[in-house]
Amino acid sequence: MIQNSDVLEPLARWNIPVFTGDSCRVQVSAGEVLTILGANGSGKSALASWMPKNSQSSTIRRVLAQRKLWFTQSGPSITPADRQSHFAHIAQWDQDYSSRYLDHYDAQRSGIALYDISAKINHENSERVDRYEKGMSTEDVNKMLGPRVLEIFNQILQISGLNIEISVDVTGNFSAKHLASEESYPIHLMSDGEKSALLLAAEIITASSGTTFIIDEPERHLHRAISDELIKAIIDTRSDCGFVVLTHDLDLAASLSEQNGKTLTVFGVRWEGEQAVQWDLHEIATDDSLSETARQAILGGRKNILFIEGETTSYDLSLYRVLFPEWLLVPSGGCDTVIRSVTGLRASENFHWVKAQGLVDGDWRSEDEKESLVGRGIHVLPVSEIENLYYTSEMLEAVAEQQSLTLGYDPQLTVEVAKKEALKALGKNGTLERLTGHLAKSVVARKLVEQMPDKVDANPIEITFESPYPQILSEMQGHLNFGRYDDLIKALPIRNTPVRDGIAKGLKFQNYQDYETAALHRLRNSPQPQDYLNITIEEPSQL
Template identity: 30%
Template structure:
């Protein structure tokens, strides 16, 4: 294989060999969770590129025994041979028997690079070729000077320098010098990674496993980006858990490793998806899919909302990602489904119905965006069936009658909701008016001279009040919770208190634990989401009436 080209192939779980082209200047992030086989894949690539690859392992030693140079050129060469031999063995994935030698080699190579530069310049001067000396000095900056510049760019205010007897010292913020052995773990780690890359020969494939260890993102991200720019004559493969690292380097390719198959103590195949830098993927879309499962459910709300917690329990095999509002959910789902290169990603959306017309909901459904069949997610937590299940759970501890607990909770809820009738009905009318009033766009305005709409707000309000009264008369708590913004009333805390909980947060936590522990209740609750469940699971499951 010619210089500047490298081998990268692995067996896939589909029994097909996957090949990824890799050449100088290329950057590939291998992204995956713990246990997916990232380190095993890095080891395989290392053995495929024997003599060309330089490996910086995740379990690397980040300390120095001293700041003195203990190697001679001969011992350095012998140590490198030992390291190459050890790194080729399968146990090197988790065991590093040459940690001390690797750290010493880094220091040796850094000082040696300085000395080589100085000798070349001195040789030109001795030959009275000052032009050559100046040309060489200009083209080859002092390695330690380059290292210090990178450290500054990476938010590390330290400088490295060599004193007599070739001892290496550090200085922070122009303070007193001290041994590099006294640096922090993060500082030493940054120096080891940067020095390894800066002093390597051209046409080297760098395999860096978990560079974020011991280093904050504000340091490792700019450090890696700077190293990529400094060594376009090399290629980089970075194995990481940090989704932010590939996002900070948009010119990179990303291999998302989902898992692996084992044959005894050896990995026999990997399950992975490649996202090429050439793929035209929106930044936010890419951020959402990296590190996620192949099936994604985008929802309204945020990371701390009731939605996120309960949907992740109801759909444990997919990634549930909050997007804030319905517009953001629609944008990201449409962005993924319209990107052909993401054919292996299945994206779905779940939004509030917000009194949308049925034809609009049907159109959204064609794009895998489904509506929650009620006002808000509280209906999943506080429906009568769920209240009874929690009453049973409480009764098993207190010895009380579950039926009485449930009825007490429902009566407390109905009593608490009555004083809020006018406000709840008005809030729903407000949403209805906002939905029905279609503000004209500029083209409509340009082509018409008269504008106006006729809205009988009094009739809308009276109809809503009649509907509310009918629910109250029928003691239909499901319809009330499913239709109105009850979180703005005391009703939820009243239900929680009647069941023996200090507050609604304690009750909602108990609901989530019940869903985790009880598969039957979990399935029944999930089925309340109707068409979304049918499409995600790929099979028809019974649905139940949840809201009026």
């Protein structure tokens, strides 16, 4: 590994002009990574070309992902004089505004990378020979000079998941060997991903100590499965250098944000003619209270986030999107993650621009519990689960009215039949008792968390409270006996019960899936679909 320098001063500083008219002051020290995340068109490449020209640093090196990935041969094709000339021209070109979309030196960049690693190998060999001639042992030489550059190089490739090994023959040509098949081939026959990894690693490993690298979209040409580990492994070998990584890969940004250094998100850029003059930049503070879901949402550059229960593959997500079209919806698994994500974001709101709220299932929550959650930005559904919304009287009546226009059925009669079928299904085969048990279990889980002791020692732990089951069952049986359809539908988790099919057939649908499709269509065509929820969630901000 290349040793970290003892220099404590920053290697590079910038005062980046921002939309407010002020400047965003950032710096990079040895071993640090400044991560800048932004979507395509947000101004990342413009910033990458602005930074070399406007840095308070003497050694800046820009690394482009959009280089050409072909070699004319498998070894260095330039002379030392060519290398010096090309490198000077590239450094000057990288400061030109048009370098963000045009590169006159794409072929030369690849040639320089191969030349530099070949020169590094030759220099290592010369140093080792010199020390052997002075009588030093192999052990002492290895201890003094450390691992060879090809050892470091191949270790990086294999850590990243590229199952290849690079070697150089006596003629100075490089070849790659696939470690599984043992097949060897010249590097000009490698895949684009392998070439990209080779060039990126070669450019950084061989650079001078104290260099600050500006790496623009390193994920290009790299499979997502290897880009994170490759880039982190390269950075880890150069703790004597600083890094600025500009990317639109959310996973890569999240991974790099765990390194020493800052993370910024760029939303946009302002131009004067062909010159970029200001950026919409925001810093993302490191905050251990944020869940991974919340951190991913911030890194994604989102401003209005609604955390919900469920998974990204959940069918319920379509319903949420109709109800909350202006929000970024983040399915977060269970209610605990929703609560933790919203709470963490709100606790650190001085360090980001995100407006976050949450929405959790009803789950027989008390009025005090609902009030407490709302005070923390977390709203409680008026139904046990979001899909229960399809089965409220108001929704049944809306769908039945639409059905009557096409099929000619009496909408009031079909709704009455549907409700009777639902009540009948709830009264059969212990269904009411089973659903009550689910609700009671949710209540017990929350009570256990509330009564968790602050301190645990060798003494026995006793947590005792009355089972909520009898009270809930009594209320549900009362609703059933008096035919209180909506009270039952709002309270009970009816997802995996015959209740849904009974309602659907009462409304002349083949099955509940067809009915829910019709209900979702009705919601989409409603002027205010959120009114069906009967809760108020603050309008998203217009930052």
